[in-house]
Amino acid sequence: MPITLVNPMNEVAPESAAAAPRLPGLKGRTIALLDISKPGGSVFLDRLERLLKEQYGASVIREMKPTFAKPAPPDVIEKVRRADAVIEALAD
Amino acid sequence: MPGLRLLAILQTDCPTCRLITPYLNALAGGSAPVTGVSQDDEAATSDFVRQMEVRFPVERDPGSQLSKRLDVVTVPTLYVLDEHDRVIRQEPGFDKNILNEIAALLDRPAVATPHDGAPASKPGCTSRHLEPETEGTSPALNLHAPRGAEASTIELTDGEDPYEYCFRVFKDGLPVVPPTPDRVAKMLRAAGGDPRDVIARIPPCYGEATLEKIAANAVMAGCVPEMMRVLIPLVRAAADERFNAHGVQATTHFAAPLIVVNGPVRKELNFHCRQNVFSNVARSNSTLGRALQLILLNLGGARPDGIDMSALGNPGKFSFCIAENEEENPWEPLHVDAGFAREQSAISLFAAEAPHGVSEHNARTARGVLKAISYALATVWTYRACLAFEAMVVLGPEHVHTIHRDGFSKKDVRDFLFENTGVPLRCYAGEPGDGVAQRAQYKEIVIDGEPCYQKFRVSESIKIVVAGGTAGKFSAVLGSWSAGPRGSQMVTYPI
16 A cells, blocks of 8 residues: 655745846946955955946945844845845855 | 723734734734734735734725824834823834733733744834835745645655655655654644644744644654654744754854753653763654754755755754753753743753863862863864853763862852863964954953963853763863854743
């Protein structure tokens, strides 16, 4: 006789979202640079900020998560969503 | 007070509004008049009412007229109105203490307890009429609904070995007991309640831990049905925001959730607290630890070949559960430190590294034993890092005997370890590395005549547990993951 099992796995379908369309260019755009507060993130983002402003004519918003160990709090998400694109610095 | 009623301004896609709704349901039960006001359209509001099983009337607020008149800034906002509809109290966001104060105003019993898995408080979202205009809306995530879906069933093809099927499909590295409907039904009978009741949503993927899903995983782990009464509060504790399973389960660090069992349940369900306490010594320890791990994997989604990014892992991820040897503990056990009565059974969850042994057979005094332990504590995380973590010290009974004989209270033990654990300043002269850049935040102390930085932030960063066998002078130190409100905090839940 075939055996029946109760499915022990998560069956809630994940919400899916389409990726944002690629920006046609960076000039005049606002780019959010999000530091998750891992060591070294600011080094990477400082350099990107300079490149974006000097070479691409973009403006920059800098934001920082209070801790890399938890999801970004709503106020940080609220601020970075005003930008045209977000670059997030992960890891050390 | 008579004549009072409660108005709750809600948004259907606000996580805090969803979080507060079951508590408003509890307030509305019986006679307390509660009215919800939704800032969203008919379709979103009726979805919300259905998903959340709302048991109070919900009106709509077209054009946000009421919200503007009341000057609502965030949702949820609760308004207590008197019989002339004058606002006598206004409370934005979610706060358990405030909900209980409002319950008292409405002559209702308290509706929020500290150990239901929900945070003590949570800020809300911007009121709809104050939000910046955005293009389109995203669908509301179905968070905090009290009832989940029934588990599907899987028919194996005739002749297929169910153990091999479980290996192949559930992808766990050890055999599991096949979760057949009759085995799951036994677990559910022991638990009581509706199989679709959602006990928690497990980070990082927030799978629904319904009673039925918990039962199926408990079967797989080999639990006896009576273990459900421990597993239910344990699952709530694992999803408690303070424990931060979102981080613990995804980190590159070594941490794994260590369960510490306290109180009468140890004897009622045969949890082992003596020799080999960290090993494969008792069915209850092994299967409870394994059930939690399977639930975290199968429902939380942090699989060791995927979202769980631990560089080296932790053998505790198979199973990591000890009971405190309260009989050999002359002080207060761990759950009493957390504020519970000794007779209250409880489980604690601590994001721990593997145990690091302290074998100290020749120290004759409390100070001698504790000195040995302090040197193990000084290397937690890495030698020059201080403050960002905690540690659990599991004292073996022979060490406890020596320490207690010298008149040390549990607080004395903690304070001694706190005051005597440090990193010599000379260590910071060399290469850069972890802990060096943070020196300005460290506190300088003197240990045995040598200037040191104090290793731990406060004395309470060191958690003391008594466990293990009575033969042998051994203790263990377990480092934590990143600790405190920015990392993981130990949580203790009553059973």
